[in-house]
Structure formats: structure tokens, C-alpha cells
Amino acid sequence: MIKRAMTHKGSLVVVGTGIQLGGHLTLEAQAHITHAEKVLYVSGSKIMGDWIVSLNKTAESLAHFYAPDKPRAATYSDMADTIVAAVRGGQRVCAVFYGHPGVFVQPSHEAIQKARAEGFDAKMLPGISAEDCLFADLGFDPADHGCQSFEATDFLIRTRIFDPYSTLIIWQIETIGQLNQKTEVGRNGLHVLVEYLQKSYTATHPVTVYQAAELPVQQPFIHTCPLAHLADAPIPHVATLYVPPLHEKPLDPAMLTKLGLRTEKR
Ligand SMILES: C[S@@+](CC[C@H](N)C(=O)[O-])C[C@H]1O[C@@H](n2cnc3c(N)ncnc32)[C@H](O)[C@@H]1O
Structure with missing residues (x-):
């Protein structure tokens, strides 16, 4: 009997920690962090990073890509490339960003786009921004x-x-x-x-x-x-x-009429 080699296909899920340590992490995000084969993270603080590592010993920070004179765009591309490389390596990867992982976070979106373009499953879960x-x-x-x-x-x-x-x-x-x-x-x-x-x-x-x-x-x-x-x-x-707004904007009488919210005076 010829045994067919099992190919383990990598995948990516991107989650957010929320802003406040511990309390903002959703149960779904926590489960993904805990059970991933590889966790890569960008945390808002050292204590948040330590906590992610306590959930999954494979967790590795991507913060070393930041450098004083390095354009942020280059840092973000390096982060996305590192995430996708781990997926390519066949691992179930969980990438963790602080807050909502898709709000004002470029590498999370870039990693998902690149992973999908290469045929891998990749998705993002919402978080508290x-x-x-x-x-x-x-x-x-x-x-x-x-x-x-x-x-x-x-x-x-x-x-x-x-x-x-x-x-x-x-x-x-x-x-x-x-x-x-x-x-x-x-x-x-x-x-x-x-x-x-x-x-x-x-x-x-x-x-x-x-x-x-x-x-x-x-x-x-x-x-x-x-x-x-x-x-x-x-x-x-x-x-x-x-x-805050200047003050309440006046209503537009023509629009009120169009929507049937006010009948025009005859
Ligand atoms: C790179 S963005 C990350 C946003 C994060 N992904 C989120 O969902 O809130 C960084 C910006 O988010 C906002 N931000 C991050 N942490 C914050 C906090 N604790 N309080 C208020 N604004 C915060 C600030 O405007 C900051 O410049």
C-alpha cells in the first residue's frame, strides 16, 4: 500500500488583545493564541507581551523590526513578511496586535492579503480598539x-x-x-x-x-x-x-420633505 504523504498546510488568524491587559481579550482570540503552533505579536507594552508568552510559549515579538531611523512602512512590511513566512512553513500561525488588529495596523492587513494570495486560509477577528x-x-x-x-x-x-x-x-x-x-x-x-x-x-x-x-x-x-x-x-x-461638534446642525427642510418626515406648508 502506498502511503500518501500528509501535507500540513499553514494558516493564519490575526487577533487583537484589546487595549486593557487581560480583560479586553475575547475568549475566541484567547483560544487562538493558546492553541496556535506559532504566535507572533506586537504588543502595546512589555507586560502585555509577557502575558501573551504566558499563554503560548512559542510567542515571539516582532518589535525588533522597529528602529529609530527606519521608515515605519519598512518595519510593517518586515512584520508582514515574517508572519507569512511562518504560514508558508506549514504552521497554524496566530498574529497578535494590540487593540483591534485591523484598526490603524498595516502589517495585519498586509499579512492576510499576502497569505491569501498564496492560497492559505487567513482571517482576522475583531478586538476592542x-x-x-x-x-x-x-x-x-x-x-x-x-x-x-x-x-x-x-x-x-x-x-x-x-x-x-x-x-x-x-x-x-x-x-x-x-x-x-x-x-x-x-x-x-x-x-x-x-x-x-x-x-x-x-x-x-x-x-x-x-x-x-x-x-x-x-x-x-x-x-x-x-x-x-x-x-x-x-x-x-x-x-x-x-x-466635539460645534453644535447641532440645522435640519434640511427639503430633505425632510423628500423623506416624508414633514409635509410642506401650503
Ligand atoms: C498604531 S495605532 C493602534 C491602534 C489599535 N490597533 C487600536 O485598535 O486602538 C496607535 C494609535 O492608536 C491610538 N491608541 C492606542 N492606544 C491607545 C490608548 N490606550 N488610548 C487612546 N488611544 C490609543 C492612538 O491614537 C495611537 O496613536
């Missing part, structure tokens, strides 16, 4: 006024059009204009952001610098100041900016 924490901690519903979310540098270099009557959320305000691995908060970039926002809001419009708690014992960092003071405000090592 910084924005999810922001809705909870700052206490507003994105449904109320609509909600726009931008990456800070992209927002400025493409002069993104936005509606100041809707909520505005700006990510990565600590690294504005920095394409390499950051060393310190980019105050010049914050000045440019304030200048751009002041075309749509008054100098006294309140803005909130936000950092969700990363440990169960921590409180979120919430600092509200007038827009004009933002560039000098305390900025944590990771921070997201919340800009």
Missing part, C-alpha cells in the same frame, strides 16, 4: 452627530474634508509628520494641527486628549483644553484627540 474605549470613557454615542475618524498626519497632508458639526476623532496625534519610528511627541505637528482646525473651530473650542487605561488598575487619561492650547497640552505616549 482605542476608539471603542473612547466612546465608553468620554460618554458619547457616535450615532448622535455622526463620527469621523482620521489618522492625524493623513488628515493634514491630504487636507481631509470633514464636517465640524459631527464628532471628529484624530488618531496618532503624538507622531504628526513623523514617518520614522518616533522618539518624542511632535510638538510642531500639533501646532500645524491646531492651525488647520482653527479654520473650522474657534480658538476656545474644547478638545480632549485621551488615553484609555492599559492596565485594570489605571484610570484613563482625559485632558480637556481650548483648541488654541492643544500644542502645549500634556500628550501621553499614545493619544487620541476628541473634538
